[in-house]
Amino acid sequence: MKAVALFSGGLDSTLAMKLIIDQGIDVLAVNINTGFGSTKDRLDHMQNMCDQVGAELRIIDIQSEFLQEVLFDPKHGYGKNFNPCIDCHAKMFAVAKRIMQAEGASFLVSGEVLGQRPMSQNKDALQTVLNESNCDGLLLRPMSAKLLAPTIAEQNGWVDREKLEGISGRSRDRQLELAKEIGLEDFESPGGGCLLTDENFAKKMNDFIKHDKFEVKDIPLMKFGRHLRLSDGAKLVVGRNQEENGYLQNINNDKYYHLKTIGLPGPHAMLSKNASQADKELAAKIVLTYCKAKDDKTYTISFDGDEVQGSPFASREDIQPYTIM
Ligand code: SF4
Known part of the structure; x- marks a missing residue:
């Protein structure tokens, strides 16, 4: 039986x-x-x-x-x-x-x-x-x-x-x-439970579906990083620590660029590929704000090879209006 x-x-x-x-x-x-x-x-x-x-x-x-x-x-x-x-x-x-x-x-x-x-x-x-x-x-x-x-x-x-x-x-x-x-041992489950029950995750989902069709390949991106919605509607995700940077680096989603700061250590970030030029520049500014970049200097950010120049915001508070969570 x-x-x-x-x-x-x-x-x-x-x-x-x-x-x-x-x-x-x-x-x-x-x-x-x-x-x-x-x-x-x-x-x-x-x-x-x-x-x-x-x-x-x-x-x-x-x-x-x-x-x-x-x-x-x-x-x-x-x-x-x-x-x-x-x-x-x-x-x-x-x-x-x-x-x-x-x-x-x-x-x-x-x-x-x-x-x-x-x-x-x-x-x-x-x-x-x-x-x-x-x-x-x-x-x-x-x-x-x-x-x-x-x-x-x-x-x-x-x-x-x-x-x-x-x-x-x-x-x-x-x-x-x-x-x-x-005699059952080590039975406490590691990590959290279902993300769909999480309030912040729900905010990200609600924001996502207002702007894009949600597909299976989008699930990994939703699990890591700080999520932002830029002025013209592009989605930006920025790793918050080394572990998240590692996960984001390994995500293969053809709807997103991988962003890299050139000559400056910084977080790993991803931006939707339908981003306007203004949103690309804003994304560069935001990513630089999370680096140890000086706001009177110009830096280069690579979007899968395409380069954009930018400087950081004066303060991280300037990023707040774009932040979903
Ligand atoms: S949606 Fe509800 S039932 Fe389904 S896995 Fe998540 S918590 Fe469990």
Whole structure:
């Protein structure tokens, strides 16, 4: 007997899988990549969790489907920020169901805890997700199973309902107790969660879609740097530290120039290629302001080889009107 689990890398989904594996069922842990999760050290963490509970890990990339079908027109709207959680969950379950059928698995598992997130994990929201993804009856939520209607796996006796949990609410006490019981180590996820729930990220997204069509290739650029919108509408991104400079340097997006200060150490920056000459000059000025440049001197900035001359602003406060975040 085999089950497919939606696996976020977090404690709840790890424990949910363990509760099923302990009943003699093989679990395929499917992590669905929408593009907006944090990437830092994540893969190693997920592999470590799966190894500890004995699940097989598989990453499924749905970035393109997610942008086309979920992110910009969610049937059930957004949460507090740019997060279409109900539609996103339904999409993830529909994808997991496809994998379940292809793998010959018998049911689905998720780590959701009733009432943990008041908006997206209340009873109605959980049921809506099941209806939207046609997974009603197929999805077992081991962490809260005793509080929910029995699923096919329990009705058929594949899983003993008595050995599942009845957790609800935001407290993690029972989860920590279970982690201790099974000797689970290093279970705190590294990095942040989904960027779509972040207020500043939502500001960047809202600004982006006012000016451009958002594509999969734009996702990496949204994750790093200080974001600015220039006078004629061009987008400028400036690395805030060495780590961000490194990430920006490696982004390959044909809609953007890479900017380099010549003969002067400075941040890595990117500017939309449809920028007017005035916006190129403004971008040069802004980037120079973040360097140790003197405002009475002229410097050269390369835009993928094309050169623009400029001087910095007298103060970083002059940049404020262009800053999104
Ligand atoms: S937090 Fe992000 S990944 Fe999770 S359901 Fe909401 S939109 Fe999807």
